Amino acid sequence: MMIERYSQILVEFFERMNSWEHGIVADRGISLPQMHLLEVVGNHGQIRMKDLASRMGVTTGTLTVMAHRLVTKGYLVKEKDPEDNRSSFVTLSVKGRREYEMHHHLHGHLIEEIVSFLGDERAASFFKDLEEIRELM
Amino acid sequence: MMIERYSQILVEFFERMNSWEHGIVADRGISLPQMHLLEVVGNHGQIRMKDLASRMGVTTGTLTVMAHRLVTKGYLVKEKDPEDNRSSFVTLSVKGRREYEMHHHLHGHLIEEIVSFLGDERAASFFKDLEEIRELM
DNA sequence: TGCAAATAGTTTGAATGTCAAGCTATTGAC
DNA sequence: GTCAATAGCTTGACATTCAAACTATTTGCA
Numbered sequence: 421m422m423i424e425r426y427s428q429i430l431v432e433f434f435e436r437m438n439s440w441e442h443g444i445v446a447d448r449g450i451s452l453p454q455m456h457l458l459e460v461v462g463n464h465g466q467i468r469m470k471d472l473a474s475r476m477g478v479t480t481g482t483l484t485v486m487a488h489r490l491v492t493k494g495y496l497v498k499e500k501d502p503e504d505n506r507s508s509f510v511t512l513s514v515k516g517r518r519e520y521e522m523h524h525h526l527h528g529h530l531i532e533e534i535v536s537f538l539g540d541e542r543a544a545s546f547f548k549d550l551e552e553i554r555e556l557m
Numbered sequence: 558m559m560i561e562r563y564s565q566i567l568v569e570f571f572e573r574m575n576s577w578e579h580g581i582v583a584d585r586g587i588s589l590p591q592m593h594l595l596e597v598v599g600n601h602g603q604i605r606m607k608d609l610a611s612r613m614g615v616t617t618g619t620l621t622v623m624a625h626r627l628v629t630k631g632y633l634v635k636e637k638d639p640e641d642n643r644s645s646f647v648t649l650s651v652k653g654r655r656e657y658e659m660h661h662h663l664h665g666h667l668i669e670e671i672v673s674f675l676g677d678e679r680a681a682s683f684f685k686d687l688e689e690i691r692e693l694m
Numbered sequence: 695t696g697c698a699a700a701t702a703g704t705t706t707g708a709a710t711g712t713c714a715a716g717c718t719a720t721t722g723a724c
Numbered sequence: 725g726t727c728a729a730t731a732g733c734t735t736g737a738c739a740t741t742c743a744a745a746c747t748a749t750t751t752g753c754a
Contacts, residue, residue, distance in 0.1 A: 422672070422680075422681075423668050423669060423672070424665070425684075426672070426684045427665055427667075427668045429688045429691070430664075431664065433690070434574055436694050437571055437694065440694045451710065451711085469731070470732080473732095479714080481714080481734080482711070485712090485733095485734095486711075489710085501731095504730095504731080505719075506721070506730065506732065507720090507731055507732080524564075527564045527568065528564055530567075530694070533693060535559070535560070537689070537690070538686060538689075538690075542682075543559075544559075546686045546687075547563045547566050547567075549679065549683045550566055550567065550570050551570075552674070553570070553671055553674070553675075557667070588739065590739080591739090606703065607701085610703095615740085615742090617703060618703085618704075618705080618743080619741055619742070621703065621705080622741090625704095641749075641750070642702095642748075642749060643703065643747095643749045643750070644702055644703080645702080645703075
């Protein structure tokens with residue numbers, strides 16, 4: 421039965437990706453959730469704490485703690501919104517941006533490998549499928 | 558540039574899968590890592606602690622704690638190996654197996670949706686690509 | 695045989711991630 | 725001007741995770 425087989429492929433793909441990601445992040449002294457935060461801020465630019473929490477899928481309580489750690493370690497800058505004193509914005513520091521770029525570059529490198537392995541046409545159809553499946557979930 | 562675009566699709570696919578998995582596990586009072594343990598034991602049957610730790614990609618110290626929690630909650634059974642008194646085997650309890658089957662079933666259901674969306678042919682080629690990319694990483 | 699090295703697992707301490715709930719301060723609406 | 729909504733913070737509880745130190749057992753070899 422194909423269902424069983426496909427199921428296993430998907431699960432193992434997910435695990436592999438997880439450990440790939442973990443591997444490239446671990447020796448830089450950053451955790452996966454921390455890198456994820458840097459990624460979201462890097463992609464978005466200046467972002468409100470509230471919005472960041474919602475994009476990351478964590479509560480604001482969780483984010484308060486995480487962001488504070490990253491500010492302390494020098495990856496993140498946090499500033500009050502002068503228009504609304506309840507609110508804060510975070511951005512990447514120079515150090516944070518360097519880390520983000522490096523990570524982003526590694527992603528790009530992986531994609532290049534995939535494309536060069538599949539060839540342009542198959543790659544296009546693969547990523548199209550992947551995108552549509554994402555919508556499906 | 559396609560690389561940027563593909564990169565984003567892959568990252569977002571990963572995030573989506575993560576939260577899908579989290580969603581279906583959360584309301585059953587089990588964490589993702591715990592479910593992962595149940596999955597590995599369920600797929601493998603009786604397995605030695607050492608081997609389980611290695612398959613899960615955690616240290617034996619981590620596993621000792623996790624397994625103990627799952628034994629306490631009644632999902633897992635742990636027995637000494639009579640041939641080697643240093644070693645133990647774990648298996649799913651009836652309750653654990655029920656949880657495993659349920660989860661496995663949900664995976665199957667997702668795959669069915671994907672296949673019915675893509676059609677047999679595109680699905681076959683998609684999962685073939687996915688499998689080969691997994692090897693690539 | 696007997697002892698040293700290897701192996702399986704446990705314990706502990708430290709750091710992180712996570713949530714829910716309750717809290718403070720500020721803003722907005724009527 | 726007051727009251728509700730909003731943004732964020734704090735705290736307490738629990739889970740994940742590792743490294744390092746430890747115990748018990750087995751195995752290899754001199």
